[in-house]
Amino acid sequence: MNNVLRVGIIGAGGIARVAHIPNYLKHVDKVKIVAVADVVRENAEQLASTFDIDNVFTSYDEMLNTVELDAVSVCTPNKFHAEATIAALKAGCHVICEKPPAMTVEEAEKMAATAQQAGKILTYGLHYRHTPEVEALKRFIDADELGGIYAARVHAIRRRGIPGWGVFTNKELQGGGPLIDIGVHMLDTALYLMGYPEPDTVFGVAYQKLGNKKGVGLSGEWDWENFSVEDMVRGMITFKNGASIILETAFAANIEQREEMSVSLMGDKGGADVFPLKIYQEKHHTLIDITPAYLPKVDAHGIQMESFVNCCLTGNQPISNAKQGVALQKIINSLYESAEKGKAIKLSRTV
Ligand SMILES: NC(=O)c1ccc[n+]([C@@H]2O[C@H](COP(=O)([O-])OP(=O)(O)OC[C@H]3O[C@@H](n4cnc5c(N)ncnc54)[C@H](O)[C@@H]3O)[C@@H](O)[C@H]2O)c1
Structure with missing residues (x-):
């Protein structure tokens, strides 16, 4: 080369x-x-x-x-x-x-x-992996400050953030709505920080309640008449190591905030909220919160x-790789499959 x-x-x-x-x-x-x-x-x-x-x-x-x-x-x-x-x-x-x-x-x-x-x-x-919050927390996790991470919460949820441009509401071209578009970022962030554990069972529910009706568009006027994706997915993923993630993602939902993109992790030595970064521990018989005094301002993209x-x-390898891409896709598609079939999906094969 x-x-x-x-x-x-x-x-x-x-x-x-x-x-x-x-x-x-x-x-x-x-x-x-x-x-x-x-x-x-x-x-x-x-x-x-x-x-x-x-x-x-x-x-x-x-x-x-x-x-x-x-x-x-x-x-x-x-x-x-x-x-x-x-x-x-x-x-x-x-x-x-x-x-x-x-x-x-x-x-x-x-x-x-x-x-x-x-x-x-x-x-x-998957640029959220390169945010200063994730990079900093990864160093704490690698130093075993959280212990074994067994539980996570993933939110990528907007009040009225249905994209009014592009093809984000077209199932044929995108494969789905908020889960595959914005939920994917927070889900990947949680999985990355948890070490991409092997998924075991996935249970999801999908809704189309607001996107297919005319309404207030905080991200432009979307094509509500041809809105063919879900506007919300809620789900739970369990992993072979016993860990679990609870996920909530929406383009539109009747919530207070305009948008919440967040990941929370809970380990047996500590926990953390990632955006903004705050770490929770118990030390010397005291519950403590660690907040970074400074994080660099960087463009993750x-x-x-x-x-x-x-x-x-x-020839070095990037931190996001094709194998993780397969695992991520497997969880996304299983959430959709579970929502469609109304039952949990057992992922049998190693990823
Ligand atoms: N990482 C992020 O934060 C982020 C943000 C926005 C979009 N995206 C992703 O980027 C991708 C594109 O999104 P966008 O917002 O740029 O969409 P866009 O609609 O603005 O642009 C897509 C372009 O692809 C072209 N195109 C369609 N089919 C093609 C083909 N077969 N060969 C070549 N060109 C083709 C279209 O004509 C269009 O110009 C999506 O997969 C989306 O999920 C990622």
Whole structure:
């Protein structure tokens, strides 16, 4: 590989524009964005003109066959994550694919297997792992300050935050609503801090109560007439090591706060709320709370993209990997399956 990573972008929408490209461009000594592919030519052309990218394609296959690339950002709607990622890996590229990994477990497994066969990095856009809160708490957890973490609460819940743009309310293109879109971030954060334990049983309930009716939109006016995803999921996941997570995620719910993105962990030596970070312990017969006096202000997307670039250039492995992507997808799809079937889903196989 050259000293400069040649990057292609698949999907010229919001996340490519705000999180991937500007952060690649912070490292012009290490990265050159060579091409962008989008099925809507105008989107690709606009992005190329804004960021001075030389090559524009309407098909990622054509892009992969025409220009020499070392790495690709997959920034399409969820439906195309697997096919674009697999094509890029087969073309010899490292891949950072936006979250969620895919639409189905089979897709996530195929993505992981292709990465392994190709000997290329496959990582996912799970940037909350790079927040200062998570990075700091991880150091406490690694030093055994929480002991064995056996319980967690995961919230990604909005009062009226149904996206009024993009395809986030289209089941066909996204695979689901708040669980697969925002719940995935907090679920992954909890799993990462718990050491990605092996899931055992998943029980979920899904609702569509507010999204399919006209109402106040705090994130723009959404297309309520074609709202085909759930607006809330509640669930419980148990793990083979005895731990459990209780999860609540919603695009819209009648709650006080505008939005709550939070993870709480409970271990036998201590507990923690992650956003904002606070650690709870009992020491010298006293209950104590530890609050960081200072945490650096960082752009988690920026750290994620820098880490991806460095891993591609050095061969180091990113902290989010394809195997975890399969486990995450398995839990998400089992929550949906459980909600649909009205019964708990036992995950039989090792992930
Ligand atoms: N990490 C985060 O915080 C975060 C935030 C927003 C979105 N995302 C993820 O990023 C992805 C894209 O979201 P977005 O907000 O940028 O969506 P978007 O709708 O703004 O952009 C998607 C782009 O992909 C293009 N596209 C569709 N099918 C394609 C295909 N087969 N090949 C090439 N291009 C194709 C569309 O024309 C569009 O330009 C989603 O998976 C979403 O979950 C992640």
